[in-house]
Amino acid sequence: MRELSLHILDLAQNSIGAGAHNVTIVIDEDEAGFFTFSIKDDGCGMSEDMIRQVRDPFVTTRKTRKVGMGIPFIDMVSQQCGGRLEIKSVEDEGTLLKAYFEKDNIDRPPLGDIVESIKVLLAGAPWLDVIFTYKNKTKEFTFDTQEVREVLGDAADFTNPEVYSWVEGYLRQNIALVQDKEER
Amino acid sequence: MKSLADLQALREKLKADIKLRRNEGTIVIVGMGTCGIAAGAREVMSAILDELAVRKLVDVQVRQTGCIGMCEKEVLVDVIRPNEPRITYGKVKPEDIKKIIAEHVVNGRIVEELVVGKIEQN
Numbered sequence: 138m139r140e141l142s143l144h145i146l147d148l149a150q151n152s153i154g155a156g157a158h159n160v161t162i163v164i165d166e167d168e169a170g171f172f173t174f175s176i177k178d179d180g181c182g183m184s185e186d187m188i189r190q191v192r193d194p195f196v197t198t199r200k201t202r203k204v205g206m207g208i209p210f211i212d213m214v215s216q217q218c219g220g221r222l223e224i225k226s227v228e229d230e231g232t233l234l235k236a237y238f239e240k241d242n243i244d245r246p247p248l249g250d251i252v253e254s255i256k257v258l259l260a261g262a263p264w265l266d267v268i269f270t271y272k273n274k275t276k277e278f279t280f281d282t283q284e285v286r287e288v289l290g291d292a293a294d295f296t297n298p299e300v301y302s303w304v305e306g307y308l309r310q311n312i313a314l315v316q317d318k319e320e321r
Numbered sequence: 322m323k324s325l326a327d328l329q330a331l332r333e334k335l336k337a338d339i340k341l342r343r344n345e346g347t348i349v350i351v352g353m354g355t356c357g358i359a360a361g362a363r364e365v366m367s368a369i370l371d372e373l374a375v376r377k378l379v380d381v382q383v384r385q386t387g388c389i390g391m392c393e394k395e396v397l398v399d400v401i402r403p404n405e406p407r408i409t410y411g412k413v414k415p416e417d418i419k420k421i422i423a424e425h426v427v428n429g430r431i432v433e434e435l436v437v438g439k440i441e442q443n
Contacts, residue, residue, distance in 0.1 A: 138358065143358050143359070146353075147358045147359075150353055206355045250363075253363055253367045254363060256367065257366045257370070260370055261353060261366065261384065261385035284325060285325070288325050288329055289328055289332055291336070291339075294335060294339060294342070296342070296382065297335055297379070298370070298373055298374035298377070298378075299331050299334065300328075300331075301374070306323045307323040307324075310322060310323060
């Protein structure tokens with residue numbers, strides 16, 4: 138995939154498939170020399186057997202094909218960039234994925250359009266509560282869908298054009314305030 | 322600058338919209354498996370969301386689904402108008418969306434050149 142934001146959207150789809158209600162996404166431009174992102178959910182989690190096998194593309198829970206590319210893909214990309222993919226998961230509690238990439242590695246894909254990924258994620262799974270943080274060494278921005286639900290109450294519908302258009306504008310302006318210009 | 326206060330002002334309108342959106346409107350479904358996303362499903366879904374916002378088509382619902390096994394035809398977009406066959410479009414690009422929405426979603430004319438499947442509904 139061309140952008141890390143597409144991997145983030147893809148991995149968040151796994152959280153949805155795992156029945157998660159809460160998803161926390163953190164992007165850090167510079168964590169001790171690594172660009173990192175993490176996705177934590179409260180979905181069904183994985184057994185220890187599954188955790189051991191999940192980096193293998195020929196292991197999958199899907200029923201339409203006998204290959205699952207999402208995790209093997211980001212596992213490979215992070216290793217090609219001098220990093221790694223950490224997987225922590227407890228059955229019935231949830232899963233935490235964290236991908237590390239050397240910040241200055243020439244092979245690191247750009248982050249790309251993270252705002253579009255978040256907008257599409259929320260409009261496609263409007264029941265999710267998402268906490269999204271974008272940070273670097275000096276600045277940090279967090280968006281929490283609970284804040285929107287507090288203002289809108291039962292009118293908080295992330296599939297409504299007015300709401301997802303607001304989310305897009307709000308995220309774009311606030312991430313631009315934090316993001317290092319080399320990451321744009 | 323956008324702020325949470327903007328949402329406060331939208332509250333009453335959004336409440337009224339919820340009733341509209343519960344009605345039996347048209348449903349648009351985008352394939353969002355790894356295969357779909359790699360083929361451009363995010364950009365296609367975003368184009369759909371943007372076009373619905375521009376046209377203020379409040380009664381259309383956009384949903385997503387996982388891989389349905391036709392990975393080579395991604396991005397797959399289904400359009401289901403009430404009491405009409407379910408039409409599946411394949412290899413959809415963001416630039417096809419204006420046409421699919423104007424022709425099919427709004428006017429009920431199927432965009433034949435992009436169709437890969439048709440399922441009659443009961």
